[in-house]
Amino acid sequence: MIHSLFLINHAGDIFLEKHWKSVISRSVCDYFFEAKEKAVEPENVPPVLQTPHHYLISIYRDKLFFLSVVQTEVPPLFVIEFLHRVADTIQDYFGECSESLINDNVVTVYELLEEMLDNGFPLATESNVLKEMIRPPTILRSVVNTLTGSSNVGDKLPSGQLSSIPWRRAGVKYTNNEAYFDVIEEIDAIVDKSGTTVFAEIQGVIEASVRLTGMPDLSMTFMNPSLLDDVSFHPCVRFKRWESERALSFIPPDGNFTLMNYHVSSQNLVTIPVYVKQNICFFETGPCGRLDITIGPKQTMGKTVEALMVTIHMPKAVLSANLTATQGNYSYDLATKVLVWDIGKLNPQKLPNLRGSLSLQSGAPKPEDNPSLNIDLKIQQVAISGLKVSRLEMNGEKYKPFKGVKYLTKAGNFQVRT
């Protein structure tokens, strides 16, 4: 099972290590550094590395490497999933996952890691259970702690672990009982030069924020459950009910959690909300090129497209851009060669356009690769797949909770080739 964990920053310094069995010298990370050197970009470091005596399995998140060492045959996905869980937990506790925050809370992080694994076997990875044992820091608490000398280690033990529903603690009480659900869909798409969709799919997720007293038993039904043929659930969801009735039936964890992920890939269901007319070209003669981009609405289901933004990774030879935008602002970062055009709301009457010239390094050959455009956008109050929740019911408790469902569509990995 998982033997040790090293946290490594962007520059390649180890700033935290935790061993669940015997101590392994940090020199084992040298193999990783070698691979990191070779990969140039940190994103490109292979996640599974073999060394003479160990395997190094790592993830790269928030500019940090989480590197685990294993000695026996362990499913690598298990390790990677766990590492992401560690990063999630740190983010959950301290707001973000950064080196400085981890250093500031090093004792808490250490205690968390101690509770998450026992001898390399996962012990408590549910945020609810962890929070019961180790309280997340708040400003008030740190002041109180400094004054009274108490710490973040709870004096309670994880009573939730004794029950058959480890994700929910007993004795939850709220004065306002609320259950809110966000249906968020991200469009992943590749659109080619001519505007044809090469590939498109929707990654959907239902995020829940549930603050209900006692042991509520919820069930959620959809207007069009047939959309959902590829789903993965939070462990609280009863799979049998889903199979037989296409309803989500569950006792929710307390607080925020991801209820369900789904995936809509059949082409006819995935609509592309905007179209892009673009022309980027570099001239054979003279160090310059032209850029002309226009964006218009395609299928937006009657809603406004907001937070529209175009990002272009320019070829290395592009030195500067002299452009005019009819709407929004653009900026070109010389160091990273990234052109960002922040448009904002899309007005169907007056389509935003960005045009002008690009200047190239003199003497450099004409760039061979054409840059891809990455589109960001948001559409409120609609799930682009058409998914709709029809009912949300609660059993097991007497009170009437506030209920709400919000929809949001975003661009995920949405690229337009040129």
Add this chain to the structure above:
Amino acid sequence: MQEWANQLCENRQFGSKMTDSKYFTTTKKGEIFELKAELNSDKKEKKKEAVKKVIASMTVGKDVSALFPDVVNCMQTDNLELKKLVYLYLMNYAKSQPDMAIMAVNTFVKDCEDLNPLIRALAVRTMGCIRVDKITEYLCEPLRKCLKDEDPYVRKTAAVCVAKLHDINAQLVEDQGFLDTLKDLISDSNPMVVANAVAALSEIAESHPNSNLLDLNPQTINKLLTALNECTEWGQIFILDCLANYSPRDDRESQSICERVTPRLSHANSAVVLSAVKVLMKFMEMLPKDLDYYGTLLKKLAPPLVTLLSAEPELQYVALRNINLIVQRRPEILKHEMKVFFVKYNDPIYVKLEKLDIMIRLASQANIAQVLAELKEYATEVDVDFVRKAVRAIGRCAIKVEQSAERCVSTLLDLIQTKVNYVVQEAIVVIKDIFRKYPNKYESVIATLCEHLESLDEPEARAAMIWIVGEYAERIDNADELLESFLEGFHDESTQVQLQLLTAIVKLFLKKPTETQELVQQVLSLATQDSDNPDLRDRGYIYWRLLSTDPVAAKEVVLAEKPLISEETDLIEPTLLEELICHIGTLASVYHKPPSAFVEGSRGVQHKRLTSSAGSGESVESPDTGSAAVSEAPPAVIPSQGDLLGDLLNLDLTPPTSTGPPPAAAPGMQLGAMDLLGGGLDSLMGDESEPPPIPLRTDTPQSPQPPHQSPSPPDYSPTELGGDIGGSPAMGAGFGAPPAAMPASFNAPISGGLDDLFDLGGGGMTMGTYIPPKTVWLPAMKAKGLEISGTFVRRSGVIQMEMTLNNKAMSVMSDFAIQFNRNSFGLAPAGPLQILTPISPNQSIEAALPLSTVGPVMKMEPLNNLQVAVKNNIDVFYFSCQYPISMLFLEDGKMERQVFLATWKDIPNENESQFQIKDCHLNSDAASNKLQGSNIFTIAKRTVEGQDMLYQSMKLTNGIWVLAELRVQAGNPNYTISLKCRAPEVSQCVFQNYETVLKN
């Protein structure tokens, strides 16, 4: 560590006072002293604060072990928070202060009986983390109680504790019967307990490959399936991985397990999903294909696999490696899902390359247009490796999907027009392959290719281009000029290019003899006189001789028709694929190697196989026909066999890369090709051949078919001489085993040779195990009159230590007991020493002590050293002895041929060691028989120039495989032995053992 901590502290001086950094600001001298005072304070609050400061220092790596007694004193408290902190401290420092740690034992024992189950669990959990021998003894009783605790939370924690304890002292765990208790927990009523028991057993089983710890039967399977629905995500992974090891009795059981596992495919945790996929892929084999359920299951597998591809890139990578296996085994699952493998520009490079691989595997007539459009897009990206692979992929599509060949070629031509150097070179390399697959179809493009001659600077591309020019010399007007231009820098070229140039010019000469006589003279003299490279020289001489003796025959040989290359070049060999399918989701599946080939020494080597449904008429090999795969494997995979063979011949082959045809070159391959000529060559060259070619391998008995007897002239590998560009597996087809298109006369010697290679030398009698004579281990002088002599024996799998105890003292000896120190292979007495009657003076007694190999392990010097303590009523005596390592060779140490080949190739050359065995007068068969008695198994034998090569394998009790190549020359009493092993430390020992066995 210390230094680093201090540095960290300095950095923190400016840290916010609100956070933990406050604990690091005290770096002044008397810090430890101050803390000590605070720890011993009467005030509870002050005490607690002090412990916290200590923990903070410890967390950042400062050494606060000096405070051990003071911290331990704080342990007896009702304050849970304080208790937890002290436990944290103990886990960290107990190892360095073992004597002090004993002080904590009482509190642990007390806490294990606390009323609160959570405290009991915490205590047993912490205790297991203290890796101190002395403490483990005290741990046994509390642990036993906790394993039977009424509260499941305690039982679940205790189950993991057994695994911890086993890691520290395996013998103790066994002696105390904890393993049985753990096995009982599989039937526990609580799912979490079941999951943890399975996890603990799996981990223990991994270090004991032969133990039957996870003995699965329908009842336990049922328990596991029930627990599966109710335990945590991690528990589900353990249970699913365990289920995958079960072999269902029939298809109905198979189906019912599949039905209960499928819901796991919708789990949010990708590791659960992949483990479930493994179970389903394996059990599906049992289902009859015509069953409705079979089809349903296939359909259910696709969506979860697709979903894995929208996860984080690291998860995607592991998923893709596994999908690569799945599409090779069952292409139908994902055949409609091509688009999800399209590469996004911000995918990490390791994901891009994997996706590309799968795209080619899924390419078919139906989707080829899309795939090509994508590949063309990728070929203009920035990353060089990716672009190269994309270009090669286009070539592979052309070869795989015939209808698309024309489109592929025109796409490649477009790419060549971009004039990007590496794109052009890759394109030329793949176009050469396309020419071989579709001869006389696309030669019109040659003119375009020739325009780019100068820009080629990589050997592989140069060689490809030269091959093309030579092959189509009659259509290229200035072929002679082109080839001549290469000839100028002949000596600076790589061997690959030189060989190719030689062949090409000979081809040119045969096609246009009048104009090119001078050129061919030039190249032949360059190759034979000015070159130090034996391959090149030999090939030069062969051509020379051929051309001068019989130009007509030369033409038939050199310009003979070449076999077509096969469609897919890098499929995984079927038996290996089957094994890998059983290991989906593991490290093995990421590396595409069997676990035996790379998991560290002590791990179990259990070859898993898919079991197919009986009589379902499937083409899947059943477990015992593994060897049949050699001849039955479809042509597509045979090339890799050629590589293996080459490797066995100790040839330096370029390993096949996954990017289609690997770089050619490989002089070794050429060498291998040469020796195929062995028989024919002599007659070709006459007696006075000079210098003689180096026949690496004489042909097998049934193979020598001198060319003049053969009905069809080119029965000696015409391809090799004529058209081979060397190295690439696709090309190598002509060498390994030919596709059906080859003349039968060629077919026979090769496969015959292969068989012969594996044929065991004659059916001689197997001799018994060699038992070394007893030697005196403990002289009477040193042991107050007790003399012990003994030896080691292995009888039907049981290792015994046979001793003669001789009482040379004046008084009666009794109360014997024996103990071993830790040793390299974990040898330990399997039971007490059975000497029931006292030994009177001058009496001697024989005792046999069965040994197990599950004891604690410590590396000894020499490796086979064993330190023994014998106790009697008088005193305790110590001695050390050395056991022959063959005691540890298992009866199932006979490796499968395929695996042997793969393993031999896999083990790096640094791990090879060579020894000489002098003055041994056995012939190879006798030696082989003798060695077999000691569980050293001969897997294959082959004879080269009167020298017998025996390929042998043995397997140590701890799962280490040792591979050997024993060379025996008739009439020469000196044997040469090469040993290859992943743990090269054992080689010396194994060699000594060879020597003793062979000479006795």
